[in-house]
Amino acid sequence: xxxxxEGRCWKFADNLGIDSDIMPLRFALARETRPEVLREHxxxxxxxxxxxxxxPGDIIVAGKRFGQGNPHIYGFIxxxxxxxxxxxxxxxxxxxxxxxxxxxxxxxxxPDVLAEVSEGDQLRVNFTTGEFSNxxxxxxxxxxxxxxxxxxxxxxxxxxxxxxxxxxxxxxxM
Amino acid sequence: xxxAAAEKILGRAAGKSVAAGDIxxxxxxxxxxxxxxxxxxxxxxDSLGVSRVFDPDRVLISTDHEPVAVTQxxxxxxxxxxxxxxxxxxNRFYDAGRGGLGHVFPIEDGLxxxxxxxxxxxxxxxxxxxxxxxxxxxxxxxxxxxxTGTVWVKxxxxxxxxxxxQLSRGVSIRDVAQKLISILSADQVDYAVVExxxxxxxxxxxEGRMTLCNTPCELGAxxxxxxxxxxxLEYLRxxxxxxxxxxxxxxxxxYSFRSEVDLSEIVPQVAVPPMPDLAxxxxxxxxxxxxxxxxxxxxxxxxxxxxxxxxxxxxxKVHPSVRMYVTPASQRIAAAAAREGLLEIFVEAGAxxxxxxxxxxAGGRIGPLADGEVSINTGTRxxxxxxxxxxxxxxxxxxxxxxxxxxAGAISDPRELVEDMT
Numbered sequence: 306x307x308x309x310x311e312g313r314c315w316k317f318a319d320n321l322g323i324d325s326d327i328m329p330l331r332f333a334l335a336r337e338t339r340p341e342v343l344r345e346h347x348x349x350x351x352x353x354x355x356x357x358x359x360x361p362g363d364i365i366v367a368g369k370r371f372g373q374g375n376p377h378i379y380g381f382i383x384x385x386x387x388x389x390x391x392x393x394x395x396x397x398x399x400x401x402x403x404x405x406x407x408x409x410x411x412x413x414x415x416p417d418v419l420a421e422v423s424e425g426d427q428l429r430v431n432f433t434t435g436e437f438s439n440x441x442x443x444x445x446x447x448x449x450x451x452x453x454x455x456x457x458x459x460x461x462x463x464x465x466x467x468x469x470x471x472x473x474x475x476x477x478x479m
Numbered sequence: 480x481x482x483a484a485a486e487k488i489l490g491r492a493a494g495k496s497v498a499a500g501d502i503x504x505x506x507x508x509x510x511x512x513x514x515x516x517x518x519x520x521x522x523x524x525d526s527l528g529v530s531r532v533f534d535p536d537r538v539l540i541s542t543d544h545e546p547v548a549v550t551q552x553x554x555x556x557x558x559x560x561x562x563x564x565x566x567x568x569x570n571r572f573y574d575a576g577r578g579g580l581g582h583v584f585p586i587e588d589g590l591x592x593x594x595x596x597x598x599x600x601x602x603x604x605x606x607x608x609x610x611x612x613x614x615x616x617x618x619x620x621x622x623x624x625x626x627t628g629t630v631w632v633k634x635x636x637x638x639x640x641x642x643x644x645q646l647s648r649g650v651s652i653r654d655v656a657q658k659l660i661s662i663l664s665a666d667q668v669d670y671a672v673v674e675x676x677x678x679x680x681x682x683x684x685x686e687g688r689m690t691l692c693n694t695p696c697e698l699g700a701x702x703x704x705x706x707x708x709x710x711x712l713e714y715l716r717x718x719x720x721x722x723x724x725x726x727x728x729x730x731x732x733x734y735s736f737r738s739e740v741d742l743s744e745i746v747p748q749v750a751v752p753p754m755p756d757l758a759x760x761x762x763x764x765x766x767x768x769x770x771x772x773x774x775x776x777x778x779x780x781x782x783x784x785x786x787x788x789x790x791x792x793x794x795x796k797v798h799p800s801v802r803m804y805v806t807p808a809s810q811r812i813a814a815a816a817a818r819e820g821l822l823e824i825f826v827e828a829g830a831x832x833x834x835x836x837x838x839x840x841a842g843g844r845i846g847p848l849a850d851g852e853v854s855i856n857t858g859t860r861x862x863x864x865x866x867x868x869x870x871x872x873x874x875x876x877x878x879x880x881x882x883x884x885x886x887a888g889a890i891s892d893p894r895e896l897v898e899d900m901t
């Protein structure tokens with residue numbers, strides 16, 4: 306798995322709601338888990354047609370309490386399906402778990418990172434080392450990356466593939 | 480290195496020394512699931528090709544969200560829960576009418592002890608911190624625990640809250656719990672365990688400690704713990720035969736944040752919609768007309784809560800335009816309330832007693848709200864739509880404030896009624 310993402314910065318504010326800003330609530334209520342469906346609705350409440358504007362490798366940079374609200378996974382499945390990375394100032398524990406469960410590479414605690422970027426900047430982020438470079442500004446910061454054991458879950462594609470492999474190592478390997 | 484209680488408990492369960500920030504795969508002492516999620520975890524195990532739970536003796540199932548089935552779906556669900564409990568050989572299955580609310584009766588029954596790690600489906604498993612047990616809610620990942628016996632857990636930071644002083648008349652521990660989450664910020668408690676200690680603790684019983692441990696999760700805390708003291712040890716020794724070894728924080732351990740609350744300064748609190756941490760002094764809301772009142776829930780359905788409400792209601796009538804529900808949290812609490820004559824006071828005042836469990840608070844499956852109605856109750860949450868109509872308002876308060884408001888037909892300061900009685 307490639308842990309270094311290079312792409313455009315999509316900058317968002319504090320307190321983005323998991324069931325409102327990041328993904329409309331109706332997909333949680335419908336228990337919709339198909340990535341190809343969810344990817345088309347990521348952030349649409351804030352940035353209409355977001356899924357058409359982004360490219361794989363682009364990075365969402367957001368403020369505090371990204372994904373606050375009821376711990377629903379659907380928005381993270383959508384972000385992952387768009388091939389985006391995620392860098393946030395903070396993330397509540399339910400959404401932290403769900404981002405990992407969805408297999409999404411992210412940096413969970415990057416204080417004041419919003420001050421480091423402008424919308425549209427070219428970024429390079431290494432999710433295993435926490436190295437965060439703003440190519441446009443020529444600046445580099447290092448944040449705490451996720452623990453290696455959690456990166457393994459992300460590398461395996463998230464919660465369900467990891468659990469299936471753990472339960473049945475032989476068949477999953479075949 | 481000095482350690483916080485949460486680090487010690489997770490270290491014991493992980494079989495190694497751990498510190499805040501570490502990721503561990505702990506071995507839980509108990510795993511709890513409630514009636515509504517049983518079929519989901521069973522379906523998840525089926526889809527994973529797993530035919531047994533990791534250890535049936537460490538699983539506890541309680542039928543508390545809908546103990547009296549009020550729909551055909553509810554009856555079917557109860558039947559399925561019974562079949563699943565039998566299929567997996569789960570002995571600690573507390574069917575309708577047995578234990579009661581799964582965040583309360585396990586403490587009363589001696590199934591919860593200091594240093595224990597409990598992984599639960601439901602957010603308010605944090606109540607177990609009242610006796611020094613670390614309860615962590617996992618929601619859907621409880622299926623992984625059922626299948627494999629573990630799941631990853633990040634060792635939390637600890638926020639320390641010291642209590643001092645004594646509660647004033649007409650003020651209860653629920654007011655303290657609500658005030659506290661309105662003072663603390665989400666940033667301070669995010670992913671942390673909120674730990675309670677200090678000299679004020681001595682005046683707060685185990686039931687009140689459950690209330691304290693119930694509310695921090697509304698603000699994003701991972702869990703809550705109360706320092707195990709003599710009062711807790713005495714309570715535990717009356718219920719548990721095994722040796723009790725408290726795992727309290729070392730005096731010089733590192734806390735990510737510290738706060739202090741003077742209990743004597745707390746006045747009755749009312750949380751306004753739509754979040755429990757939006758607490759205001761009752762004085763700001765006096766006179767707001769209400770239609771619906773409820774005493775109960777894992778936050779405030781304990782015996783002392785019923786005593787507080789009954790003392791306020793005694794010899795009075797619920798206002799003609801108000802309907803009032805009272806739900807003892809557990810079978811034991813219901814029996815004690817009957818012995819003490821509390822149930823008689825509620826019934827004579829015109830309130831309805833419902834089956835032990837979550838009561839109205841479980842999403843309004845019983846006694847919901849209609850459009851345009853206003854409720855004041857002791858439940859855990861006040862989101863719009865939480866108790867039926869999305870066009871209804873929910874105010875959260877202490878049992879005394881709820882009872883005083885039910886009598887007046889409008890939000891009232893219970894201290895006025897309490898003074899009347901003296």
